[in-house]
Each structure stands twice: as C-alpha cells, then as structure tokens.
Amino acid sequence: xxxxxxxxxxxxxRRAGFGATxxxxxxxxxxxxxxxxxxxxxxxxxxxxxFEMMRYQPWTWRPGTLPGMGAAEWLWWMVNxxxxxxxxxxxxxxxxxxxxxxxxxxxxxxxxxxxxxREQGMGNYKELLLGMAKNPAMIxxxxxxxxxAHAVNENWGRELLELFSMGVGNYTEVDVRECSRAFTGWTFxxxxxxxxxxxxxxxxxxxxxxxxxxxxxxxxxSGNFNGDDIIDIVCQHPATAGFIARHLYNFFVADExxxxxxxxxxxxxxxxxxxxxxxxxxxxxxxxxxxxxxxTSDFFKNARFAKLKSPAEVVVGTLKLVGxxxxxxxxxxDLSRQPNYMGQDLLNPPSVEGWHTGAEWINSGSLMRRIxxxxxxxxxxSRPGVQSIVSRLRSQGDVGPEQFVDICLDLMGPLDxxxxxxxxxxxxxxxxxSLNWSNEDAATERVSELLQLIxxxxxxxxx
Amino acid sequence: xxxxxxxxxxxxxxxxxxxxxxxxxxPITDPLYRDNRPAVGVADERIxxxxxxxxxxxxxxxxxxxxxxxxxAIIHGVGxxxxxxxxxxxxxxxxxxxxxxxxxxxxxxRATKEIDPNKENVVTAVSFGPSLPRALALPTVPVACVxxxxxxxxxxxINEAEQRDKILDRFTRLYSxxxxxxxxxxxxxxxxxxxxKAADILKVAPEMYSSNIEYPDTTIASKLKGISQVHQANLxxxxxxxxxxxxxxxxxxxxxxxxxxxxxxxxxxxxxxxxRENDAADNVIMLMFTEFGRRVHDNGSGTDHGAGGVAFLAGxxxxxGEYGEYPSLRPEHLEQGDLVPHTDFRSVYTAIVEDWMxxxxxxxxxxxxxxxxxx
Numbered sequence: 001x002x003x004x005x006x007x008x009x010x011x012x013x014r015r016a017g018f019g020a021t022x023x024x025x026x027x028x029x030x031x032x033x034x035x036x037x038x039x040x041x042x043x044x045x046x047x048x049x050x051f052e053m054m055r056y057q058p059w060t061w062r063p064g065t066l067p068g069m070g071a072a073e074w075l076w077w078m079v080n081x082x083x084x085x086x087x088x089x090x091x092x093x094x095x096x097x098x099x100x101x102x103x104x105x106x107x108x109x110x111x112x113x114x115x116x117x118r119e120q121g122m123g124n125y126k127e128l129l130l131g132m133a134k135n136p137a138m139i140x141x142x143x144x145x146x147x148x149a150h151a152v153n154e155n156w157g158r159e160l161l162e163l164f165s166m167g168v169g170n171y172t173e174v175d176v177r178e179c180s181r182a183f184t185g186w187t188f189x190x191x192x193x194x195x196x197x198x199x200x201x202x203x204x205x206x207x208x209x210x211x212x213x214x215x216x217x218x219x220x221x222s223g224n225f226n227g228d229d230i231i232d233i234v235c236q237h238p239a240t241a242g243f244i245a246r247h248l249y250n251f252f253v254a255d256e257x258x259x260x261x262x263x264x265x266x267x268x269x270x271x272x273x274x275x276x277x278x279x280x281x282x283x284x285x286x287x288x289x290x291x292x293x294x295x296t297s298d299f300f301k302n303a304r305f306a307k308l309k310s311p312a313e314v315v316v317g318t319l320k321l322v323g324x325x326x327x328x329x330x331x332x333x334d335l336s337r338q339p340n341y342m343g344q345d346l347l348n349p350p351s352v353e354g355w356h357t358g359a360e361w362i363n364s365g366s367l368m369r370r371i372x373x374x375x376x377x378x379x380x381x382s383r384p385g386v387q388s389i390v391s392r393l394r395s396q397g398d399v400g401p402e403q404f405v406d407i408c409l410d411l412m413g414p415l416d417x418x419x420x421x422x423x424x425x426x427x428x429x430x431x432x433x434s435l436n437w438s439n440e441d442a443a444t445e446r447v448s449e450l451l452q453l454i455x456x457x458x459x460x461x462x463x
Numbered sequence: 464x465x466x467x468x469x470x471x472x473x474x475x476x477x478x479x480x481x482x483x484x485x486x487x488x489x490p491i492t493d494p495l496y497r498d499n500r501p502a503v504g505v506a507d508e509r510i511x512x513x514x515x516x517x518x519x520x521x522x523x524x525x526x527x528x529x530x531x532x533x534x535x536a537i538i539h540g541v542g543x544x545x546x547x548x549x550x551x552x553x554x555x556x557x558x559x560x561x562x563x564x565x566x567x568x569x570x571x572x573r574a575t576k577e578i579d580p581n582k583e584n585v586v587t588a589v590s591f592g593p594s595l596p597r598a599l600a601l602p603t604v605p606v607a608c609v610x611x612x613x614x615x616x617x618x619x620x621i622n623e624a625e626q627r628d629k630i631l632d633r634f635t636r637l638y639s640x641x642x643x644x645x646x647x648x649x650x651x652x653x654x655x656x657x658x659x660k661a662a663d664i665l666k667v668a669p670e671m672y673s674s675n676i677e678y679p680d681t682t683i684a685s686k687l688k689g690i691s692q693v694h695q696a697n698l699x700x701x702x703x704x705x706x707x708x709x710x711x712x713x714x715x716x717x718x719x720x721x722x723x724x725x726x727x728x729x730x731x732x733x734x735x736x737x738x739r740e741n742d743a744a745d746n747v748i749m750l751m752f753t754e755f756g757r758r759v760h761d762n763g764s765g766t767d768h769g770a771g772g773v774a775f776l777a778g779x780x781x782x783x784g785e786y787g788e789y790p791s792l793r794p795e796h797l798e799q800g801d802l803v804p805h806t807d808f809r810s811v812y813t814a815i816v817e818d819w820m821x822x823x824x825x826x827x828x829x830x831x832x833x834x835x836x837x838x
Contacts, residue, residue, distance in 0.1 A: 040579050456618070
C-alpha cells in the first residue's frame with residue numbers, strides 16, 4: 001500500500017477523529033479517501049451504548065456534581081466511538097459554546113449539552129444556536145435565568161454576539177443591550193433543592209410575563225423582537241458565516257491567531273476561509289456540507305502536522321494508539337483528568353471564552369505533562385496497541401538500526417520528522433546495533449524506549 | 464524595616480472575570496451607592512470601615528489587617544479609556560499594554576527579559592497555574608509554569624536512573640534549535656529545554672521549605688504557598704504570577720463575592736504572615752488587579768461588565784492608603800452606566816517597574832505615565 005495513502009488517511013483520521021491504529025488505517029485505505037469522508041459525515045455504525053458505561057461505572061451515568069466523572073463518560077465516548085467525526089464535532093462545539101461545571105455545578109445538564117452537540121453538531125447551525133439559547137446549562141452559565149423584563153442581564157446577549165456568532169467589532173454596546181432585552185423571559189423551570197440522588201433535571205421555559213415586549217433596534221433593524229428573531233438577524237449577518245468558517249479552519253486545518261485578534265489579523269489562508277464561508281452560506285448554514293468542502297479540499301490535505309494537538313487530542317489519541325481503554329474499566333476517572341493537567345479541563349473551561357489553542361497550549365508545565373503521559377503509555381508494553389507495534393516489528397525479523405528507527409516512525413504516524421531529528425534517533429539506536437529478536441525482552445525494551453523518545457519529540461506534538 | 468540587599472520581587476495576583484469595585488471598596492457615605500445597589504448592596508453595619516468615606520467588603524478582614532498595618536494601597540478608578548467590556552480583550556490590554564492595537568507580548572515578559580537578558584536563570588519568572596498568562600508571554604523569555612511543585616519534572620515515569628539520564632540527554636539534543644524549522648518548533652524546543660532546567664532548580668523548593676503558618680485549603684492559598692516556597696528557596700525568581708476567579712458576577716453576586724474574597728483575603732494574609740515569619744517579606748510586593756470593574760447599577764441579582772475598577776498593592780514596602788479619588792457615581796458622570804477610570808493602569812505598572820523593580824518603565828509599558836508614590 002502506498003505510504004502516501006496511509007499518511008493522508010492518518011491525517012484525516014487525526015483531524016476528523018482522534019487517530020486510528022495502523023490496522024484501521026489499512027482497512028480505511030481500501031475504501032478510498034472520498035468514501036471515508038462520506039462515512040465520517042454520514043456514520044452508519046451504531047452510537048455507543050450508554051448503558052454499558054453505566055453498568056460498570058454507575059456514577060458516570062448521573063455524575064451530578066462528582067468531579068471528573070462527567071468528563072470520564074465523555075472520554076469513554078471519544079476513545080471508543082465508531083462515529084469519530086460526530087465526536088470530534090462535539091469537542092469543536094464545546095470549544096465554542098464553552099460551558100463549565102465550575103459554575104453550573106450540574107454535570108448531568110452539561111452532559112445533556114454534550115449530547116446535543118453529538119446529535120446536532122453536524123446539522124444546521126441556526127438550529128444549534130437556537131438549541132443553545134434554550135439549553136438550561138447555557139442559560140444558567142450565562143445568567144439568562146436572571147435576564148428579566150425589568151432587570152436586563154447582558155451576559156448571554158453579549159456572548160452570543162461576541163463568542164458564538166459574529167465576533168467583536170460587528171456590533172455596538174446598544175446592540176448588546178437590545179439583544180439581551182429580546183431574550184428576557186428565556187429561562188428554565190424553577191430550580192428545586194438538591195434531592196437525595198443529586199440535582200433534579202432542568203427544563204427550558206419561556207415566560208411571556210417576564211419578556212420585554214417593547215420595540216427593539218438591533219443591528220439596524222427595528223421591531224418587537226424575540227430571541228429567535230435575534231438569531232435570524234445574527235445568522236443573516238455576513239460576519240457570522242466568516243466567524244464560524246474561521247473556527248472550523250482553526251480547529252480542523254491549521255492553527256490561527258487567537259479569536260480576539262480576528263478582527264485585525266487576517267486569516268492564514270483567506271481563500272480557504274472564503275471557500276468555507278461560501279459553502280456555509282450556500283448550504284443555508286449546513287455544517288455537514290461545509291465540512292465536506294473542508295475535508296475534500298487541497299488546503300486540508302496539504303495541512304499535515306500544521307496544528308498542535310489539543311490536550312484532549314493528546315490523551316484520546318494516545319489511548320486509541322496504545323489500546324486497552326475500550327472496556328469501561330476502573331481508572332477511567334484518572335485518565336479523564338489528564339487533559340486537565342495539560343491545560344484542558346473538559347466540561348470545565350477556564351471561562352466562557354473557552355481555551356486558547358495552538359502554541360498557547362504549550363508552556364513548560366503543560367509540555368512536561370504531555371510528554372510524561374504519552375511516554376508512560378507507550379512505554380507500557382502490556383498495552384495491546386504497543387504489543388501490536390512490537391509484533392509488526394518482530395514480523396520483519398532482525399533489522400538494522402536505520403530500519404528500526406524508520407519503521408517506528410512509520411508506525412507512530414507515519415510521523416514526518418526533520419533529517420536532524422531522524423539522525424538523533426539514529427544516533428540513539430546505533431549503539432544497540434541491529435534489533436535482534438533472539439532476546440525478546442531486550443528487543444521489546446529497546447522498542448519501548450524508542451517509542452518513548454518518539455512521543456517526546458516536538459514533531460509528535462502536532463496533529 | 465531593615466535595609467536589605469535582596470532583589471525586589473513582584474507577585475501578581477490576577478482577579479479574573481471582572482471584580483466588582485463598588486462592593487470591594489465601598490463608598491459608604493455616597494447615597495448613590497444604596498440607590499444603585501438595591502439587590503447586591505452590602506449592609507452598612509457589615510462594611511469594614513477604613514475611614515469615614517470608604518470601607519472594605521465584610522469578608523476582607525485579613526485585607527483590613529494589612530491596611531491597619533499600613534501595608535495596603537487602594538488604587539481607585541483604575542482602567543483605561545473606551546473599555547470594550549469584553550473579558551478577552553480587556554485582559555489582553557492589561558497584559559500587553561496595547562489598548563489601541565492587538566499586542567501579543569506581555570509587559571512582565573518584557574520585564575523578565577530586562578532583568579535577565581541573557582537567560583541565565585530560567586526561573587526568573589514563575590507562574591502558578593495550568594496556562595501561561597499573556598502578561599508573561601514574550602518569545603525567547605522562559606517562564607516556568609507550575610501546577611504542582613511536587614510533580615514538576617520530565618519523564619518522571621522512567622524509574623531506572625541510568626536509562627532516564629540517557630533519554631533526557633537525547634531529549635536535550637532533540638530539543639536544541641535547528642535552523643529554519645519555524646517559530647512554533649523553536650518555541651517548543653526552547654520550552655522543552657527550559658522546563659527541564661526549571662524542574663531541576665525548582666525541585667529543591669518544597670524540600671527546603673518549613674513554616675509554622677497554616678494556609679487555608681483553597682486553590683488560591685495553595686498557589687500562594689507555592690510562590691512562598693519558591694521565593695524562600697532563593698532561586699532568583701523576581702516575578703511570580705497566579706490568578707483566582709471567576710469574579711464574573713452577573714448573578715447571585717452576594718454569595719459568590721463573599722466566597723471569592725474570603726478565599727483571596729485569607730490566602731493573601733497567610734502568604735504575608737509566612738514571609739514575615741521567615742524573614743522573607745521585605746523584598747516582596749503584591750499587585751492585585753482585575754480586567755474591569757462592574758456596572759454601577761445592579762441587574763437584580765448581580766452586575767454586568769463595566770469599566771473603571773480598583774487595584775491593590777500590598778507589602779511591607781508599600782505606603783498604605785488610598786490613591787486617587789473614588790470616581791463619581793453621579794449619572795451624568797458615568798459612561799454607559801459605568802465608572803469612568805481616572806488612573807491609567809500603565810501608571811501603576813510604571814510605578815512598580817521604576818520605583819520597585821528599579822528599571823526604566825517606558826519600553827515595558829509603551830509610553831510615559833505619571834506615577835503615584837506607592838513606595
């Protein structure tokens with residue numbers, strides 16, 4: 001099989017999912033790139049069975065306010081789903097509609113939001129936005145339950161415009177105010193005190209008596225607007241399609257400047273943003289149609305290793321590579337906290353702005369955590385994925401140091417590295433001579449050490 | 464205070480989310496305070512009065528102790544013109560000193576470079592928390608970002624010392640700069656090498672530390688304790704950074720603000736008690752700032768994003784007192800319902816950089832600003 005096909009398929013699966021094993025990549029290559037894109041967009045595999053997780057890890061079913069347990073259930077999905085793009089889009093929307101348990105204090109409701117992303121994340125953006133406006137966790141996160149006809153709370157109204165649709169610079173403070181007025185009365189049923197089994201469910205409620213029925217002027221249009229009118233107007237604004245297109249590019253293609261810089265720093269690839277924006281508008285804000293354009297474009301195919309992995313991608317990608325995280329075994333709670341140690345506390349973003357991405361994932365502390373976690377994982381030769389790499393190597397018989405390094409780089413990606421880096425790895429491997437399987441333990445140990453070195457590479461931090 | 468040859472140290476505590484000025488330092492005699500705060504106003508009898516004009520939030524007793532000792536400066540009406548009222552943007556402005564265009568370099572990154580231009584000490588700046596604040600960001604300037612001092616180290620999972628040394632040695636070579644690989648690769652390389660060095664240096668701090676002061680069991684207290692440990696280990700750290708939040712009190716402000724200031728005040732007091740007990744306080748000051756103050760009129764349960772805010776300086780070297788006037792609450796003096804700042808945040812930075820750190824402030828803060836006499 002042509003190595004370029006494998007490399008391209010690996011790229012697609014790292015971006016549109018969380019990576020794939022070599023066995024999976026080979027099977028996918030048989031199907032052909034475009035067919036795989038269609039399968040990712042229209043998955044036919046069954047979703048995971050939540051009951052399986054519940055059976056073994058009951059506290060993940062309704063974690064209530066148990067720290068970490070909400071993220072554990074999601075981690076299990078990300079690692080084990082057979083519908084990888086659906087799950088990646090779930091993460092994408094969580095980056096944008098960043099909602100945190102630190103304030104909401106109700107994992108079940110945040111999980112419901114995650115489920116909504118999973119079910120509607122590739123549907124229509126306008127409907128998704130409306131879904132967010134009615135989502136109780138979001139309402140509480142941005143205080144719209146405290147947005148009353150006679151006491152306007154601007155939190156949701158502002159962030160809807162700044163972070164969820166148009167971006168800063170496309171509206172005035174008056175627009176924020178008028179937008180917030182239009183969403184008065186959008187709340188959820190009264191919160192009940194905590195019950196013996198945790199919190200009660202929250203349900204969206206529209207209270208006409210608490211809605212400001214006055215005339216509003218928003219983005220130059222006037223009328224007795226309600227929240228859905230605002231979302232209509234926002235979606236007609238050209239800035240909105242461009243904003244979402246840039247988010248898609250930043251998440252799936254290559255690292256962009258940080259969001260607040262977007263009004264002054266032009267996109268890395270203006271043509272790509274234009275193509276995505278056009279696709280988004282022409283399809284009536286259909287996310288799937290836009291993703292199809294993205295994944296089949298040359299700008300995507302040529303963007304291998306053009307972005308840094310997020311902590312979620314590091315952890316999930318590593319777990320998929322080394323295997324053994326399929327069964328909802330004990331320890332998943334600890335694993336689910338790993339992205340947090342690297343700077344991405346899932347279901348608990350640092351603020352409504354979500355996370356700064358790209359190079360800002362990296363600092364001295366987070367880089368050490370990334371390296372330590374991945375090195376520990378690939379250094380564990382009892383893991384099925386590591387064993388599979390070892391047995392692939394063994395099937396080649398005794399190989400010289402050069403081949404040893406090249407095969408490992410290939411099986412860990414294929415990973416592109418500079419000639420300097422390859423030379424360093426070679427210098428490391430040469431003193432041990434050929435990889436000789438007559439002493440199986442010693443050979444396995446050498447593989448394990450080289451894999452640890454490979455995941456420690458700068459190059460390995462890229463997706 | 465005994466004179467000392469110790470280098471001056473700055474600790475920055477960022478109050479993330481927009482701390483409500485009006486309920487932190489309360490204008491007790493201004494009737495407009497009551498008028499504007501029907502829902503979240505602090506009852507008169509609970510306010511910790513500092514004088515006949517202002518008082519502190521009731522949970523700020525430990526901060527009042529600092530005030531009573533003459534070691535707390537209250538900086539009124541601080542901010543900048545045309546507040547965008549966005550957390551994101553406003554925090555960037557405070558971090559980069561660029562209110563008009565987008566900056567990526569932080570003022571403390573520039574200060575760190577000034578202190579240690581040849582990168583002789585990779586722990587000149589240490590930040591406690593999972594991310595690198597933009598205030599410290601500057602290409603080529605190392606910053607040790609520490610989550611937990613005890614687990615800070617590279618490839619600690621490799622138990623066998625000889626094998627670990629061998630891999631770390633290779634790691635050093637792999638992370639050394641190669642020509643023409645791009646800015647992000649360079650950044651990764653430098654961060655990897657610096658973090659290895661920093662881990663080696665910082666690991667002594669918890670071992671050397673002993674103190675009779677019990678810090679409260681809160682996240683901000685553990686960060687400040689970590690700062691105290693590193694500071695007391697005399698590793699040459701001159702800039703420390705940490706944050707606490709979220710102060711974004713759009714709703715349920717009363718309980719939320721109580722908890723936040725309880726935690727912050729107690730942690731700050733423990734920190735200074737710890738330093739004083741160990742004769743390590745005289746060369747440390749702390750700046751507490753937030754990205755903006757909140758709207759004057761409450762929204763029935765909390766307060767929305769505002770403009771002018773309050774900052775604090777604390778430490779033995781600080782001349783306690785109020786600096787600047789409380790901005791007027793009169794409706795005709797507000798801008799979009801918000802307090803108008805009269806003190807540019809860069810003038811506070813200027814005073815710190817020049818009168819405390821002993822450096823020229825202009826290149827760090829991007830201009831010449833009048834500096835109040837805080838020291």
